[in-house]
Amino acid sequence: MTTSVMGIDGEVAAVIQDRVGGDAAVDGRRETRAERADRNFNELLQELRVAQTGVQILFAFLLTLPFTDGFGKINSEQRVVYLVTLIATALATSCLIAPVSQHRILFRRRQKPEIVNRAGRLALAGLAFLLVAVIGSVYLIFDVVVGVRAAGVVAGMIAAWFVLIWYVQPLLQRRALPRTGVPRVSGGSDR
Secondary structure, eight states: OEEEEEOTTSOEEEEEBOTTOOBOOSSSOOOOHHHHHHHHHHHHHHHHHHHHHHHHHHHHHHHHGGGSGGGGGOOHHHHHHHHHHHHHHHHHHHHHHHHHHHHHHHTTSSOHHHHHHHHHHHHHHHHHHHHHHHHHHHHHHHHHHTOHHHHHHHHHHHHHHHHIIIIIHHHHHHHHSOOOOOOOOOSSOOO
16 A cells, blocks of 8 residues: 655655555655664664774773772762763663664564664663763763862763764754654664
């Protein structure tokens, strides 16, 4: 079944419905709901690989830090920042790796669209935890090296920058785009 829907550029895009009744595309792609879910999952996994690399490097750094000679010299407030940062990194790691585990467990159970939707939400949660971890790491290092005031200023500026480029800018761009009104599988790229 094909239904016409006005596209973003004023073109008519085909919405193809597969046998299970899911929409296929409003962007002109001729793919079934399952094909779209597969593509979105693959794109999401590529995005997660980028985030996982950063999380792994940060986690490795944080895990080795207590075993260095200078770690014993940090004060109790710095220890709290360290522990919060370590927990945020562990939570980011769990969220960014969870889609792989869930896919393996639910493999061949016809759950791909649901996995993609859940994976998209986990990726956003993982990025939020990663944001906390990066800011905590920067704060801790600046606090130890130059003091708490500089740490607060620099960590605050970096937090603002991350929020701007990770959340504000894409949300503003999303808000400016016309809505198609047709639900689709999320969690990955729409193009």
